[in-house]
Amino acid sequence: MSDTPTTSAPAADTARVEREARRDDRPGRLALLRSSTGHNLGLIVALGLLCVVGVITAGDRFADIDNAMTILRLAAVIGVVSIGMTFVITGGGIDLSVGAIVALSSVWCTTIATQTMANDNHWLVMVGAAVLVGGGCGLVNGLLIAYGGVVPFIATLAMLASARGLAEIISERRTQIVSVPAFSDAFAKEPLGIPIIVWIFILVSAIGWVLLNRTTFGRRTLAVGGNPEAARLAGIDVKRHTVLLYVLVGVCCGIAAIMLVSRTTTGSSTHGLLYELDAIAAVVIGGTLLSGGRGTIIGTVLGVLIFTTLSNVFALNNLSVSAQSVVKGLIIVVAVLLQQRLARRSDVT
Template identity: 40%
Template sequence: MTNTSDTKANEAEGRRSFLPAFINLRDAGTLFGLALILIVFAVLNPVFMTAPNVLNILQQSSINACIALGMTFVIISGGIDLSVGPAAAISAVAGAALMTAGVPLPVALLGAMGTGMLCGLFNGCLIAFAGLQPFIVTLGGLSLYRALALIFTGGNPIFGIPTEFRAFINGDLLGVPVPVVIVGLIALLLWIVLNRTPFGEYILAVGGNQEAARIAGVPVARTRITVYVMSGGLAAVAALILMGRLGAADPTMGNLWELDAIAAAAIGGASLMGGKGSVVGTLLGAVILGSLRNGLTLMNVQAFYQLLATGIIIIVAMLIDRATRGRA
């Protein structure tokens, strides 16, 4: 006689078999939501689905997607990173200072990324070794890194970004904007890490039950530190993309980036309780936010209504997550 739970498991596996290997049922639901938004705005405004505007949406979404991918790994591990915006600002300032000082461009880029990773390392060490709560540590980091960026620059932007760097960031590869290509390659690498490596299993285990993971031999402290270093590094990449587009490094850069990143991860299925998240879902979540803002802008909707729509989407995503966890 067939067990009822086995039957349900087989049915679930059957439903998953219709989906590509890189996407799950939750991601499919997010994709459906994106398709619905695209259809609605395409009907309301014919310009919305034109090729130039679609590329514009992807390019605008690339910065948030980059930040949100790092945030997703932090959230899966059971943490949160509120300092990604200021970490991006101080990374941009460091990179721009090196560029304008005549340092070779590759070294300057490594310096910017290293700065972001150091911010993440500082956060991770306080959380893993001092036992402080991620919310408190990264909230302190939010003020600390912003203050350091403002103090270093005197509150003024740094101009003089090399022309070759700006040309690269504002260029395209086979018609696809370079920032979109960069984020796509990063997402592919992170998908492999999360789904095909032991480290990905460690992150899920730590987020699911930290004590059980420790008993099972998972290097909990090292795992938690690493995800924060990744978050800081990806914040630096996002900062470099924006710096290349603007031609300057502003110490006030990255204001509220952490909220957009959390929103994209949550919309994509990452649970703020930890233990669950998806690279594909986060990318879709970032594109949903970008599409929503772009469509509302084309319709001349005021900015505070865009914030209202974003807030509603986040709350709905959280309710969906709570409902799916309840059924599980």
């Protein structure tokens, strides 16, 4: 009789400890699901399901290798823009002018003067012109925001109107045809059967991942986006870093412009329409917080592929662009709502 309490007490304590361990493990599992790894796995599953829908509804037309290359070509251009947008949003900003900067860069690098210089010297002159114009526009945005105190939304909205207008003035609203054979030949190559512009997208994505996750620049971007005042007190030059972020997205726009010019063999003031919406959408569903402080390059790439594949499935099934826009809008809203919900749970735990 006297031995019963002494033998049952350890068993009761063991059961209690196990219950507490299981209870403590649940937040850990939730944290794993909320992590970038869990989010990326969810995006991969979503992309896979979308491909299944494409095969079911469009059959061999979707599963064909040429269609896959078409998806990758379309994803490559907006993908490079989205990589730059990831840095800006992670740093707590926003850029509504990326589409207009792409248009201006494409027009500038295909003017008669630029193409003449490219024919006389090297086709890289066109590349340099596009990148410099894109970086210059980003520099103006960054200076206005960081040192001029202009809200990012307003500054980039003004750049959107100005860059698009300047592109129309320079091109006289005409499509400019590429007449540099060396440029066309260089971008017509397909190493390992993959178009050059897809390789550029892969390279930019890889550089972006290293820059965000393995460098001081990336850590400072996360710090500035998470808490600018704390970043300033930690010794980070927040204003200078903000300028660099907008220059970075501008350079990405210049690279995207060259890719678009090589794919269409034209420069036009109509290039890049609604690129800002597509880029922001890809970044948001990829898992980057709109409020800043957290970003993921892999998530952005998956987001771009999801939206591009969705557009391809709609096109193959002869569904309207309007319906496609509605679906994209719903996806963005759901992604933002999920972000907010997970953020609240993180605060609670």
